[in-house]
Amino acid sequence: MIEIHNLFKQYDHKPLLNGLHLTVTKGSVVSLIGPSGSGKSTLLRCINGLESFQRGYISVNGQLLYGIHEQSHNEIQRDRQVKNIRLKVGMVFQQFNLFPHMTVLRNITEAPVHVLGVSQAEAESHAASLLQQVHLEGKAHRYPGQLSGGEQQRVAIARALAMKPEAMLFDEPTSSLDPEMIEEVLAVIKELVSEGMTTVIATHEMGFARDVSTGVAFLDKGEIVEHGHPKDIFSSPRHERTRAFLSRCMK
């Protein structure tokens, strides 16, 4: 479903992604773990077209996105393909990024109505079922500023789901939450995963990575150092760097 081939990205002569390969099959759940600045967020943002990269390509369901230094790169084609990818892949941010001037309901219906051309009524009934799914019935007419961090992040998930994506990208969805709210957000993601949603999640929640994901990729310095089944990565990591990181995390 998502294929990443030999991805290179540098910024200011500093390499951020360094020849990275990753394949995410349909229905799988891949957790990206690794220290801050290892490239987890950058990778997710590249998939979504929020950041460009120099070399390699990303393929999402056949939509190809080439690095800007690749011969096959085409500026005009890129814009169209980025848009196609964004319609297939939903994204949830660390900072929620809800639209503060809109109610919860409008946050969710805005894109379906104005991008997909869905009728307001249809969008609203879909939004209602999504709010139920993220356990936020009754909050439809609140504004983001009136919600807790955990509630806001669950709205952000509902907002991304409203576009009926085939895959979801989570960029450290619980990193700016108070500990008591982390669980409610993870619970929603777990439910989503159990329904078969293809998911890539950058996270510091090792318990979640170990218990929920079908694959774990350990990133360091822009490379995937190790990629495998969660059991293998957590119980018998092959690389020294993975071991060092995990032992620091488990303390």
Place this chain on the structure above:
Amino acid sequence: MNTHQSIFRYCALFLVCLSLFCFSTKNSFAYQNTLKKIKGSGTLIWGFDAEGGAPYVFHDVKHPSKLIGFEVELAEAIARELGVKVQCFQNAWDSILLSLQRGDFDIALNGIEITPDREQSVLFTRPYYAYAEQIVVRASDNRIHHLEDLHGKKVGALYNTVARRMLEEMGDVSVSTYSGQVEPFKDLCLNRIDAVLVDLPIASYYAKPNPQLRLVGSPVGEGYYGIAVRKEDAALAGELNAIIERLMRNGELKKIYNRWGLWNTAQEKLFLSEGLLQKYTECPPAASEKTPPAVITFLPTLLKGAFVTIGISLLSMMLAVGLGLTLAIMRLYGNVWIQKISTAYIEIYRGTPLLIQLYILYYGLPNIGITLSAFTAAILGLGMNYAAYEAEIYRAGIQSIPGGQTEAALSLGMSKRLTLKRIILPQALRVAIPPMTNDFIALFKDSSLVSVIAVVELTKSYSMLASASMNFFKLGIVTALLYFGMSYPLSLYARKLEKRLKPHDRNP
């Protein structure tokens, strides 16, 4: 409720203080005997406005630091007769009598028509020049021959002059009022008006040498210029009267007027005895009653001015908002060249005075074939100037919205355009409202600047009425209240709007 009450209380307190100040200082500037002071100090301080122009008092083009004009020569002759030197005091013509009363100078000598209104506040000497009003038209125009032909026409006049009052009393003349003497003739050449009615000396000096223009009909509405002194300076007035008579008898006055091409047979009336001169002004002044007219009689004119002010402000603000937003978006999202164009526009419009921009729009553009009406030029001038400020406000507003908002919108598949329209601008607007309100109130008051291009708005109406009636204080308060009455609701509305658009916090 509370804030309203306290605001009105403060206003009332302010007005009381202001009026106390005015009454207590009323006479403190006046000298007991100005004549004695002049002789003692050896200088006669002469008030005039060189901006009024030729042939009265103006700067010599060849030696710009030197003042010339028939009144300069007259003032020098008078000073010589008094045995003193002239000291010049430049003062805006509109407020020349007010400054005389304040004691800024000893005499006001600057084509001041003797009218009963003015005689209520100052003392005039015997006349030193007999003027009449002259009609000027385009050389090619054969429609106008007499004063009566001006009915239904668009006619230019200098403001606060007898000519303007004559035109207004004709009822159906649409009067364009100017403060400079050059501008009405320019507008006449540009077909913006059909005729100009001005004092004969001005017509002789400016229109006669211009082949595009023609003087028609015989002069109408005769009157006299006199030298104004303070009411209590009867002694000075007596001395000046004697001097004027001496200058007339010895032919010096005629010599001066001849040099400026101003002598005509009408001047012989000046030789009449003072008793006969009492019946001077042919044109009855609007308010000649002994008691000064109540402020209420001026209200319709002031309200008319206020409507013009509101119209100009609203239309130019709409232009400023639209153009400003376009400029901000060009500067933020355009390619290099579009960004440069926007930046250049903003810098040029912010870096040059609005007054000059207005002059260029109104008097400069006709040189390249674009002739705008005064109202259009006023709206374009104000709107284009304020657009530069609005653009920067919007740019700051847009930039204050966190990048995460754009990313979230894009990740949902929104286009850049849709993101800007539905996500960024609504939030940026909220940030921009307080500085926008500020700007709108400033524009509101800056709209008074457009009076330089013959638009009569509130401030212009005020200054015309005030200098005609010498009632600067009361009319000033009324005008200020009108401005306040227009801008305060605006502030209230902006505050309400801001509240409505406020981000909704956790505890509403």
